[in-house]
Every structure is written in C-alpha cells, then in structure tokens.
Amino acid sequence: MPTRVVVWDSLIGETFPCTYPHDMEISRRAVIASGISTGLTFALAACAADGRATSANLSSTDSPGVGTDLYPTSFLRTSWSTDPFANGSYSYLAPSNVGTDARDMLAEPIDRLHFAGEATSPTAPATTHGAWESGQRAAAEIMETAGTVIVIGAGFAGLAAARDLTRSGREVIVVDARDRAGGRAHTVSLNGIPADLGPSWIHGVEGNPMVELAASAGVEILPFDYDNQVGGSPSAEAFLDTVLEEAASADDAEGRPLSDALPDELTVDQQWVIAVNVSGEFGADPTELSMAAPDEGSELRGGDALLNPGYSQIVDHVAQGLDIRLRWIVSNIAYDETGVVVTSDDGQELRADHAIVTLPVGVLHAGSVTFSPPLDETKTQALDALQSGLLDKLWLEFDEVFWDEDADVINWIDPEHPGNWAFWVNGVKFFGKPVLLGFSAGRVAREFSKKTDEELIASAMRAVQSMKR
Ligand SMILES: Cc1cc2nc3c(=O)[nH]c(=O)nc-3n(C[C@H](O)[C@H](O)[C@H](O)COP(=O)(O)OP(=O)(O)OC[C@H]3O[C@@H](n4cnc5c(N)ncnc54)[C@H](O)[C@@H]3O)c2cc1C
Numbered sequence: 001m002p003t004r005v006v007v008w009d010s011l012i013g014e015t016f017p018c019t020y021p022h023d024m025e026i027s028r029r030a031v032i033a034s035g036i037s038t039g040l041t042f043a044l045a046a047c048a049a050d051g052r053a054t055s056a057n058l059s060s061t062d063s064p065g066v067g068t069d070l071y072p073t074s075f076l077r078t079s080w081s082t083d084p085f086a087n088g089s090y091s092y093l094a095p096s097n098v099g100t101d102a103r104d105m106l107a108e109p110i111d112r113l114h115f116a117g118e119a120t121s122p123t124a125p126a127t128t129h130g131a132w133e134s135g136q137r138a139a140a141e142i143m144e145t146a147g148t149v150i151v152i153g154a155g156f157a158g159l160a161a162a163r164d165l166t167r168s169g170r171e172v173i174v175v176d177a178r179d180r181a182g183g184r185a186h187t188v189s190l191n192g193i194p195a196d197l198g199p200s201w202i203h204g205v206e207g208n209p210m211v212e213l214a215a216s217a218g219v220e221i222l223p224f225d226y227d228n229q230v231g232g233s234p235s236a237e238a239f240l241d242t243v244l245e246e247a248a249s250a251d252d253a254e255g256r257p258l259s260d261a262l263p264d265e266l267t268v269d270q271q272w273v274i275a276v277n278v279s280g281e282f283g284a285d286p287t288e289l290s291m292a293a294p295d296e297g298s299e300l301r302g303g304d305a306l307l308n309p310g311y312s313q314i315v316d317h318v319a320q321g322l323d324i325r326l327r328w329i330v331s332n333i334a335y336d337e338t339g340v341v342v343t344s345d346d347g348q349e350l351r352a353d354h355a356i357v358t359l360p361v362g363v364l365h366a367g368s369v370t371f372s373p374p375l376d377e378t379k380t381q382a383l384d385a386l387q388s389g390l391l392d393k394l395w396l397e398f399d400e401v402f403w404d405e406d407a408d409v410i411n412w413i414d415p416e417h418p419g420n421w422a423f424w425v426n427g428v429k430f431f432g433k434p435v436l437l438g439f440s441a442g443r444v445a446r447e448f449s450k451k452t453d454e455e456l457i458a459s460a461m462r463a464v465q466s467m468k469r
Contacts, residue, residue, distance in 0.1 A: 053078045053197050054453065055190060055395075070465060072396040075457055076190045078197050081390050081449050085177045086184055087362025088388030089198070090126035091119035092284040093293040096385035099254025100292055105382035106361075107134070110375070113335045114138045116157040117358040119386050123298045126282070126389075128156050128185060128199050128311070129210045130297075131358075135160030138356045143168060147353025150175065150342050152330050155183025157358040159318045166322060173350060175328035175342065181319045184360070187310030193431050194310040195395055200425075200437075202307065204300025210314070211305075217317035220308040222430050230404050231411030231466075236273035247291040258293065259286035268418045275419035276411065279442035283389020288442070290385075306430050333357065334372040362388035390445040394460055395427070398434040403467035405429065410436070412463040419444045421463035436464060 055076035080089045098105060100122065107120035116138035117131060124130030135157035142149060142165065149165055151158045154176035165172045180186070184198035201224060202210045214221055247253060247261035258278065266274070279285050282293055307314070332343040333355060340355040359369060364383055375383075403410060403426065410424040420440070427435030438460055440448045448456055 053188065055188075056453065057191070070398070070402065070461065070468065072398055072457065072461075072464075074191055074395075074397040075453070076188070076195050076393075076395040077453065077456060078393045079449050080184075080198075080392060081446065084366070084368065085363065086360050086388075087366050088360070089184070089283045089391040090389055091361045091386045092126070092282040092288070092389040093254075093290045093296055094284075094288060094385055094387045095255050095257050095290045096381070097255055098381050098385050099290065100296055102382040102385035103296075105378050106386060107137070108378060109141060110379070111335050111337045112340050112354045113333070114141050114354060114356045115358075116161055116356055117153070117155070117360060118157065119361045120157075122296070124203075124300075125297055127203055129202070129204075129208050131156040132160045132209050132213075135162075135356070135358065136164055138358075139164035142170075142354050142356070145354070147339075148172070150340060150350050150352040150355045151358065152176075152333070152342065152355060153183060153358035154178075154181035154319065154324050154326075155358060155360075156185060156315075156318075158183070158356065159315070159322065161356045161358070162322045162324075163318060172323065173352070174322055174324040175330060175344075175350065176324065176326055177329040179326050181324055181326070182312055182315035183358075185311040185315055187312035190395055190435070191397060191433075193395070193397065193427065193433050193435050194308060195437075196307070196310045196312075197393070199311055200306055200393075202305045204302055205305050206302025208302070213314050213318060214307060217314045219310075219313045222306040222308055224304045224306050224430070225408050226304065228407055229409035229411055230407045231413065232276075232409075233269035233273060233413065236267070236269035237277070239270055240273045240277055244294045248295045250291055253291040253295075256291050257287050258289045258291050261291055262286055268413060268415055271418035272411070272413040272422050275422040275441070275444065279419065279444065280391065280423055280439055281441075283391045283441050283445075284387065285442040288387065288389075306425075308431065330359075330369050332370045332372060360388065361386050389442070390449075391439060391441045392445045392449060394438045394440070394456065396436050396438070396457070396460065396464065398436070401428050401434045402469065403436070403464075404469065410467055412466055414462065421460050424463070424467075436467075438463065 053076060057074045058072055080086055103120055103122040103125060107115050116134040118126055121130030121134045139161040148171045151162045151172060151174040154174050158174055162172045162174045186197045187194050202208055205211050243261050247258055282289055329345040330342055331345040334341040339353050342350045342355060365388060405428055407426050410426055412421055414420045421438050423439050425437040427437055
C-alpha cells in the first residue's frame with residue numbers, strides 16, 4: 001500500500017501530499033559501510049518540499065539488524081546548497097583586503113538601486129534580525145526621496161523594507177521567485193512537529209526586533225541554553241576561546257584564514273569544537289573564514305530562543321497587507337540615476353523609481369541575476385569577501401525518548417570523524433515529541449549533501465546510538 005507524508009506550506013495554507021507506489025529498502029551497503037544496521041525500510045521515498053527539503057515516514061523491518069534496536073520513524077533533511085534561490089545557508093567573511101568593510105560596501109546604494117539582506121548587516125550578519133534591520137535601513141534611504149519601489153526578495157529584509165515603505169504611503173511591489181514569502185525562513189510540519197528549515201533561533205533576545213514581531217504574531221518564545229549540554233569537551237572549548245582571542249588581534253587578521261591561528265595537528269576534541277563552534281556557526285571551515293570573522297557583529301545579549309510554532313508564523317504576520325508577487329523569478333535588473341527596470345525569466349517587466357535588492361550572496365555569486373550596467377568594483381570586491389556558507393539540518397523522529405531529556409544540546413565526538421554529527425538539539429524538551437535535530441556544516445555538509453537519504457540516516461545513527469542511556 002502506498003504511504004503518505006504531508007508537507008505543509010504554512011504561508012499559502014495548502015497541503016501537498018506526496019504518495020509513492022512502493023517501499024524502498026534502506027541501502028544495506030550504506031548501513032554496513034557505517035558499521036551499524038538500523039534495519040529500516042523506507043515506507044515512503046523522499047518527498048520534495050520547498051527549500052529543497054525532503055522527508056519521509058519510515059518503518060522497521062521484522063529484523064532490526066545487528067548492533068541496535070533504534071530506528072527513526074520519520075526524517076526530514078534540508079539541502080540549502082541545491083536551493084537555487086539561496087545557494088547556501090548564509091554569508092560568511094572570507095580572507096580579503098577589504099575585511100569587515102565588505103558588508104557596508106555591499107550595502108552602499110548605486111543610483112536608484114539599494115541593497116539589503118543579512119549579508120549587508122555589519123551588526124548582525126547571518127541572522128534574521130540582521131536581515132530585518134538591513135531592510136529597515138534600505139527603506140530609510142529611500143524615504144528621503146519620492147517615488148515607487150520594487151523590492152526584490154520577500155525574506156525578512158524585503159518584508160521589513162516593504163512594510164516600512166508601505167506604511168509610510170509609498171507604492172511598493174515585492175517580487176519573489178518562490179511560491180511563498182519568508183525566503184530562508186520557512187517552517188514545515190514533520191508529523192506535527194514544527195520544523196524550521198532555515199533559522200530556528202532568535203539569537204540574543206535582548207533588544208531583538210524578532211522578539212517583538214514574534215509576540216505580535218502570537219509565536220511562543222522558548223528560551224534555549226547552549227550551555228545546558230551533555231557530551232562535548234570543556235578543555236576543547238577553552239582551547240578555541242584562546243585561539244579566537246589571539247586571531248582577532250593578529251596582524252592582518254582580515255586578510256588571513258582562521259586556520260593560520262590553529263596548530264597543524266588537532267586533537268579529536270579540538271576538531272569537534274571547531275566543527276560545532278566555527279563551521280557550525282559560520283557555515284564555513286577555518287581554511288575558508290577570515291580570522292576577523294568571529295569578531296564581526298555586535299554582542300548578542302539576553303540569551304537565545306527557539307520558536308513555537310516556528311518562523312513562518314512571523315513571516316505570515318509581517319507579510320500581511322503587502323503587494324507580493326510570487327513565482328516572479330528576476331533575471332535582470334537595469335538601473336540608472338532615473339529609475340529601475342526589473343525583468344523576470346519569462347520576460348515580464350516592472351518599472352519603478354527605486355529598487356531594493358535583497359538577493360542572498362549565494363544568488364549574487366551564481367550570476368543567475370544580471371545587472372545592467374554590471375555591478376561596480378566596490379560591489380565585486382565586497383562579494384569576493386562575502387561568500388555563501390552551508391549549514392544543513394536533519395530531523396530524526398523516534399517512537400520514544402532514549403536520550404537525556406533535560407539537556408538542550410547533545411554533543412557527539414566521533415573518534416574517527418570528529419566533525420560529523422557533532423551537535424544535536426533535544427527536540428522533546430521544546431516540542432514535546434521524541435525528535436532529535438542534527439546539524440552539519442561547511443565541508444562536512446557539502447559531503448553530506450551528496451549522500452542518499454539512506455546513507456545520511458545511517459551515518460547519523462552512529463551519533464544517535466551513543467546517546468542511548
Ligand atoms: C539552515 C539555516 C539556519 C539558520 N539559522 C539561523 C538562526 O537560528 N537564527 C538566525 O537568526 N538566523 C539563522 N539563519 C540565517 C537567516 O535565515 C537569514 O539571515 C535570513 O533569513 C536572511 O533573510 P534575507 O531577507 O536577507 O534573505 P532571504 O530570506 O534569503 O530572502 C531573499 C529572497 O530572495 C528571493 N530570491 C532569490 N533569487 C531570486 C530571484 N532570482 N528572483 C526573485 N527572488 C529571488 C528568495 O526566494 C528569498 O525569498 C539560518 C539560515 C539557514 C539557511
């Protein structure tokens with residue numbers, strides 16, 4: 001019998017049932033290669049959802065196989081590197097001669113073209129509130145002059161800009177390539193568990209505009225304590241603190257990779273802490289990151305929080321009343337000192353006095369959107385310094401909880417591959433269901449993105465087994 005999983009798109013409120021005609025057995029080869037047997041069969045093949053995520057319900061076979069009786073009943077994985085409207089997870093600072101100025105350089109207007117998006121935020125890059133505040137900054141630039149506005153991108157940056165301008169009586173059209181607003185912020189339901197495919201946390205709740213928006217959208221804030229963790233290595237954390245301190249004050253920190261600040265040989269624990277606190281935070285590895293990257297942004301205060309039922313409810317709230325044209329894929333942006341013409345991939349044209357570009361740096365690098373005239377040297381230098389990182393997520397749902405129920409974070413130090421499945425969130429504590437949320441980042445995430453679902457789950461189960469009490 002075919003089985004069904006329903007992926008719910010929260011913005012347009014429709015369900016997209018995906019039905020598959022046959023069971024698909026988990027790859028025995030993958031299971032053996034990872035040294036475990038989960039004995040799973042895929043009751044359902046992967047179901048493509050927005051954000052290039054896939055999910056499936058799973059069932060056990062009669063014989064669970066060698067070594068473990070644990071198996072997930074469903075999973076959900078993201079693949080941000082294959083999402084053409086993001087091309088990665090968020091921006092990071094690479095070594096360059098422009099250093100941290102890159103964000104202001106990307107933000108600088110050219111003629112009637114204005115720029116926003118998380119990558120343009122010097123105070124909170126790679127965050128939802130940084131994106132929101134960048135949109136407000138771009139709107140304020142335009143407030144000084146009259147005229148119509150096209151906002152390119154309906155993520156938090158575009159929504160903030162459009163909201164401020166619309167509220168002040170300006171004529172604003174927002175265009176977005178996707179079939180929903182929110183951009184990288186998007187929540188789906190995994191069998192009733194709110195799963196944020198992109199951002200999960202509000203980082204630094206004190207003075208954070210996302211907190212107020214969550215409250216007005218009726219979204220519950222769930223305080224999250226990264227220090228309430230099991231596993232891990234305090235001595236490796238102390239080692240990294242020292243490395244980052246020294247890196248920040250090193251000569252030519254902006255132009256050198258963070259790997260220059262690390263010893264040639266790293267212990268297993270040190271590799272683990274770098275996977276969690278460097279790659280996991282920036283979506284990039286020490287060889288790719290500038291030594292100045294950890295010093296970017298303002299201090300985040302007040303702790304962190306997860307959201308119930310997730311970021312999409314905030315998106316729905318702030319998108320209300322805006323003129324948003326969905327499935328509108330921009331292919332060219334022509335601009336001069338008199339105005340802008342934005343063209344879509346199917347030849348539609350929109351004209352306005354101003355445009356605000358909120359395209360992710362991954363999209364700007366891909367060249368799928370062209371500019372006429374091409375972007376100037378300031379922008380190309382900024383884009384050389386601002387690359388697109390990668391963070392991917394894997395949710396595993398189980399029949400029951402077998403791990404530490406009180407921890408917020410469960411670490412795993414794989415003795416053979418210390419960067420693999422290094423950091424997990426204990427979902428039962430926040431969403432009341434036996435679910436674990438694992439992360440992969442940087443090189444590891446790029447390698448994992450090529451794995452089949454069966455291979456990925458088999459590899460994650462090595463970490464999960466270690467959590468059994
Ligand atoms: C896996 C992951 C985890 C994250 N975790 C956190 C977290 O916990 N906390 C946090 O604060 N932040 C987190 N972030 C970062 C946060 O999601 C972003 O900083 C923020 O959402 C970016 O908003 P934005 O408006 O700048 O860009 P986007 O949300 O990407 O908006 C840009 C819009 O442009 C559109 N677009 C792209 N190409 C075209 C085109 N050709 N034509 C028309 N439209 C186009 C896209 O569809 C998109 O809607 C995470 C991101 C990811 C991916």
